[in-house]
Amino acid sequence: xxxxxxxxxxxxxxxxxxxxxxxxxxxxxxxxxxxxxxxxxxxxxxxxxxxxxxxxxxxxxxxxxxxxxxxxxxxxxxxxxxxxxxxxxxxxxxxxxxxxxxxxxxxxxxxxxxxxxxx
RNA sequence: CGGGUCGGCCGGAGUGGUCGCCCGUCGGUCCCGUUUCGGCGGGGCGCGGACGGGAGGAAAGUCCGGACACCGCAAGGCAGCAUGCCGCGCGCAAGCGCGGGGGCGACGGAGCAAUCCGGCGUCACGGACAGUGUCACAGAAAACAAACCGCCCUCCGGCGCUCCCUGAGCGAAGGUGGGCAAGGGUGAAACGGCGGGGUAAGAGCCCACCGCUCCGACCGCAAGGAAGGAGGCACGACAAACCCCAUGCGGUGCAAGACAGAACAGGAGAAAGGCCCGCCUGGCCGCAAGCCCGUCGCGCAAGCGGCGGGUGGAUGACUCCGGGUAAUAGUCGCAUCCCGCGCAAGCGGGGGUCGGCGCCGCAAGGCGUCGUCAGAUAAAUGACCGCACCGGAGGCCGCGAGGCCGAAGGCACAAAAUCCGGCUUAUGAAGGCCGACCCACUCU
RNA sequence: UACCCCGUGGUGUAAUGGUAACACAGGAGAUUUUGAUUCUCUCGUUCAAGGUUCGAGUCCUUGCGGGGUAA
Numbered sequence: 150x151x152x153x154x155x156x157x158x159x160x161x162x163x164x165x166x167x168x169x170x171x172x173x174x175x176x177x178x179x180x181x182x183x184x185x186x187x188x189x190x191x192x193x194x195x196x197x198x199x200x201x202x203x204x205x206x207x208x209x210x211x212x213x214x215x216x217x218x219x220x221x222x223x224x225x226x227x228x229x230x231x232x233x234x235x236x237x238x239x240x241x242x243x244x245x246x247x248x249x250x251x252x253x254x255x256x257x258x259x260x261x262x263x264x265x266x267x268x
Numbered sequence: 269c270g271g272g273u274c275g276g277c278c279g280g281a282g283u284g285g286u287c288g289c290c291c292g293u294c295g296g297u298c299c300c301g302u303u304u305c306g307g308c309g310g311g312g313c314g315c316g317g318a319c320g321g322g323a324g325g326a327a328a329g330u331c332c333g334g335a336c337a338c339c340g341c342a343a344g345g346c347a348g349c350a351u352g353c354c355g356c357g358c359g360c361a362a363g364c365g366c367g368g369g370g371g372c373g374a375c376g377g378a379g380c381a382a383u384c385c386g387g388c389g390u391c392a393c394g395g396a397c398a399g400u401g402u403c404a405c406a407g408a409a410a411a412c413a414a415a416c417c418g419c420c421c422u423c424c425g426g427c428g429c430u431c432c433c434u435g436a437g438c439g440a441a442g443g444u445g446g447g448c449a450a451g452g453g454u455g456a457a458a459c460g461g462c463g464g465g466g467u468a469a470g471a472g473c474c475c476a477c478c479g480c481u482c483c484g485a486c487c488g489c490a491a492g493g494a495a496g497g498a499g500g501c502a503c504g505a506c507a508a509a510c511c512c513c514a515u516g517c518g519g520u521g522c523a524a525g526a527c528a529g530a531a532c533a534g535g536a537g538a539a540a541g542g543c544c545c546g547c548c549u550g551g552c553c554g555c556a557a558g559c560c561c562g563u564c565g566c567g568c569a570a571g572c573g574g575c576g577g578g579u580g581g582a583u584g585a586c587u588c589c590g591g592g593u594a595a596u597a598g599u600c601g602c603a604u605c606c607c608g609c610g611c612a613a614g615c616g617g618g619g620g621u622c623g624g625c626g627c628c629g630c631a632a633g634g635c636g637u638c639g640u641c642a643g644a645u646a647a648a649u650g651a652c653c654g655c656a657c658c659g660g661a662g663g664c665c666g667c668g669a670g671g672c673c674g675a676a677g678g679c680a681c682a683a684a685a686u687c688c689g690g691c692u693u694a695u696g697a698a699g700g701c702c703g704a705c706c707c708a709c710u711c712u
Numbered sequence: 713u714a715c716c717c718c719g720u721g722g723u724g725u726a727a728u729g730g731u732a733a734c735a736c737a738g739g740a741g742a743u744u745u746u747g748a749u750u751c752u753c754u755c756g757u758u759c760a761a762g763g764u765u766c767g768a769g770u771c772c773u774u775g776c777g778g779g780g781u782a783a
């Protein structure tokens with residue numbers, strides 16, 4: 150399953166809108182915020198890795214790992230959502246398995262995941 | 269010769285599988301235009317398409333300099349800033365390399381000491397008789413000489429002492445005038461040091477040695493050094509205080525700047541006033557709006573880099589420099605025309621002209637290289653799994669020396685953002701080179 | 713990415729190159745029957761490391777940390 154950058158949220162007003170009007174779930178390593186948008190055929194997502202998380206190398210690495218988690222779960226993500234994932238300060242020290250477990254738990258609780266994979 | 273510790277320098281991180289990200293080219297597919305129905309052109313893409321390419325030595329910090337762009341075209345002056353021993357080399361500059369000179373520091377040696385010599389380390393190392401300023405506390409005195417305690421002489425004084433007692437001699441405290449700077453002690457720093465002579469006491473007052481200042485044969489391209497002579501000493505420190513001298517620098521920064529589309533809103537013409545990115549000499553003038561998003565700038569470029577072999581010089585290695593060889597040169601800039609697509613910026617293709625440099629050829633004309641292939645923009649270059657490597661908790665075998673298995677964990681610092689040169693800081697595995705020290709061995 | 717500022721007790725501010733000062737807060741003590749008030753004492757690597765200087769919070773260099781601006 151591919152994950153091109155076309156699905157990325159890039160504009161500041163999108164992020165602000167989701168944080169203001171959407172709902173959010175907080176876990177050990179991430180904060181997941183999402184907002185329904187039925188005009189979308191697919192979903193769109195944004196990533197936030199603030200300066201508290203470390204230097205550029207650590208932030209880039211975390212972002213890639215989140216991207217990989219979303220790519221792996223893409224077939225089960227319900228369409229019609231904009232969501233953003235914010236890294237928390239503990240995340241750079243965690244392993245990939247820990248990050249994936251935490252993110253999936255948040256996504257399930259937020260109702261982002263469906264049980265049956267989409268074709 | 270071997271081993272070890274510490275420091276410096278070079279060196280930039282193994283391998284396989286599955287999946288993914290960004291850019292380019294070529295396909296595939298859908299749509300649009302056109303069509304002589306074969307195609308052609310363009311645009312889009314969600315294709316589990318193909319091929320090629322895809323972070324660093326510091327990409328970092330932003331401490332300097334340059335390119336480039338704009339601003340008043342950049343001229344002069346003021347202000348401000350930067351640099352600062354000498355020579356050579358490289359460089360546009362910042363700066364770097366090598367050599368030399370001088371200062372300072374601890375150490376070693378000589379000497380009674382002052383001081384001198386030596387190698388090592390280190391230095392932002394122009395100027396303190398151009399001027400101004402500062403030097404706290406302590407101390408008598410802190411920058412130009414002076415004198416608190418003190419030493420000495422003269423005179424006054426005279427409560428004391430001695431003697432052969434109407435007298436004579438000695439004389440404390442205190443005071444007047446004068447000479448001196450040895451000693452005291454303070455301080456970061458006190459107007460030379462040590463020894464001798466000299467003197468009422470002293471003093472470079474005189475002498476030897478040393479230091480200092482001036483002159484200086486001679487040496488050196490120079491910074492500077494210096495035999496010798498003279499002066500008896502006068503000349504404190506701070507310019508990373510103001511400053512002076514010399515040299516250099518216009519300012520702002522790719523969010524520079526150019527353009528396109530869309531959106532938005534009134535007012536005015538003179539004057540007042542405003543603007544021109546330190547100020548002046550000097551100019552200009554409708555105001556407001558201008559974010560974001562998109563296109564360009566933006567990477568086929570610099571006489572740029574890499575590989576192999578050999579040589580001379582400097583250096584501790586690294587490295588740097590000189591000359592030669594490999595080695596062979598068709599590209600660049602600007603203007604302009606045509607076609608297609610796109611709302612447009614622009615993109616793609618083609619033609620011709622002008623200018624510049626270069627190889628081959630008489631000429632028309634032709635030619636070809638080891639590479640130059642990061643270009644994102646909420647920002648690509650990775651994720652996961654395995655094997656290597658380090659690591660050794662713990663376990664097993666053995667009488668023992670020792671051998672075998674092996675978990676956790678680890679596998680640096682850190683990621684382009686307009687480009688380039690330097691500086692600084694971080695880290696630096698394996699392997700290699702150099703220096704200092706220690707141990708062992710051999711020889712003397 | 714580029715540029716510009718700032719670092720002094722727990723907090724907010726001072727300090728011509730010469731003993732780091734003031735207020736509030738905290739702690740201990742005194743006064744008071746107790747408390748408040750008042751008084752005394754206490755609390756510092758001046759962000760770090762080098763350098764200049766006799767002497768550095770101050771001057772210089774390099775780092776570290778924080779903040780700001782970019783119609």
